[in-house]
Each structure stands twice: as structure tokens, then as C-alpha cells.
Amino acid sequence: MLSRSINSKRLAFGSRFISQTSGLLQTVSPLERPVTVDRELPDPFAKKRQNRRYFWAYAIGVTILCGIIFNYEKTRSPIINSTMYFLRRSAVAKDQLGDHIDFKTSWPWIWGKLNTVQGDINIHFDVKGDKGLGELRLKAHRESSRHPFIIEQFVLAKDGIDHDLTNDPTIDFEI
Structure with a gap:
């Protein structure tokens, strides 16, 4: 047993404490220990200008x-x-663009509104084929989810000339 001269003090060993008054080993969770700070906490307003830059960089990035x-x-x-x-x-697209029709780049950008839930499509994006580049424009709408889309415009634009793809007899346009 420990000396009884230090009656009310405890000696700390990890997460256990030895009580000097009773000599018993007590287990105390780490949440019950007092929190101490060994150094002064930083002032969050000391570098306002730098913090604003970080905020704007983060906001633009997101x-x-x-x-x-x-x-x-x-x-x-x-x-x-x-x-x-x-x-x-x-057949019209193959005639204008050639075979192997795909997006212009490996990371295509679809411009415009594409909202199938509300039934509103008004998009355009660039495509390419063996013969050259073009832009595809699609505009369609529908009254409700139970109705099919009504295609207003489905056009392949190449060299300033619009080619209407809805009049192409080789395919059936039901979206």
C-alpha cells in the first residue's frame, strides 16, 4: 500500500487511477478527465484576408x-x-459526318436544359465523324410523364447548314 501522507490525491496511470485514501484501483473513462490546453489557441480572425481567399477558392472549386x-x-x-x-x-448524319459518329471530345459538354421529370429538353452539343464536325440540337417537351416526348427540333448543323433529322426515313423518332 501507498503511504497515507497523501490522503486525497490520486496517481494517474493511463486510464486508471489509484485512490490513495482507499488504495483501490478505479477505472475512469477518458471523457471524465479534465481537458487542458498546453498552449494558446489560434485567433481565427488574425488572418482575415487569407481566410477570405481560402473561402472564395473553396467556393469556386466546389x-x-x-x-x-x-x-x-x-x-x-x-x-x-x-x-x-x-x-x-x-442516313443524313452518316452522309454529313461519315461513320464512327461520337461526341467531339472524350469529355463532352452538354449545353442547355435537360429535365426529363418536368418534360423539358433543350440541349445542344458537338459531335464528330470521319468526315468532320457538327453540332446536334434537340428540343422536345411532353405534357406529363404518361405522354411521349414531342420533338420540336432535332437538327444536325454542319458548316452553317441545318439538316433536319426528323425527316430522315431510315429511323423512327420515339423518345
Whole structure:
């Protein structure tokens, strides 16, 4: 046993304490220990200018990343997949762009509104083929989710000339 001269003090060993008055070993959780700070805490307002720069850099970065994520979702939309399927099988598109029709770049950017829940599609994006580049424009709407889309405009623009793909007899446009 320990000496009884230090009656009310405790000696700390890890998460256990030895009580000097009773000599018993007591287990105390780390949450019950007093919190102490060995140094002065930093002042969050000391570097206001630098903190504002960090905030704006973070906000701009998050905005750009959200735009990239939303555009990626557009490129993987069933509407875009169907549109590319129709474009690849269209005789007019093959005549203008050639074979191997695909997006212009490996990271395509879909411009415009693509909201299938509200039934509103008004998009355009760049495509390429063996013969050259073009821009595909699609505008469609629907009254409700129970109705099919009504295609107002499905155009392949190449060299300033618009080619209407809805009049192509080789494919049936039902989106």
C-alpha cells in the first residue's frame, strides 16, 4: 500500500487511477478527465484576408466541380444515349459526318436544359465523324410523364447548314 501522507490525491496511470485514501484501483473513462490546453489557441480572425481567399477558392472549386458532376449526369442520361443511337443510324448524319459518329471530345459538354421529370429538353452539343464536325440540337417537351416526348427540333448543323433529322426515313423518332 501507498503511504497515507497523501490522503486525497490520486496517481494517474493511463486510464486508471489509484485512490490513495482507499488504495483501490478505479477505472475512469477518458471523457471524465479534465481537458487542458498546453498552449494558446489560434485567433481565427488574425488572418482575415487569407481566410477570405481560402473561402472564395473553396467556393469556386466546389461550384466548378458541381458543374462537372451535373454535366456528367447529363452525358449519361437515357435521352442522350437515345439521341446518339438515332444519330449513328441516321442516313443524313452518316452522309454529313461519315461513320464512327461520337461526341467531339472524350469529355463532352452538354449545353442547355435537360429535365426529363418536368418534360423539358433543350440541349445542344458537338459531335464528330470521319468526315468532320457538327453540332446536334434537340428540343422536345411532353405534357406529363404518361405522354411521349414531342420533338420540336432535332437538327444536325454542319458548316452553317441545318439538316433536319426528323425527316430522315431510315429511323423512327420515339423518345
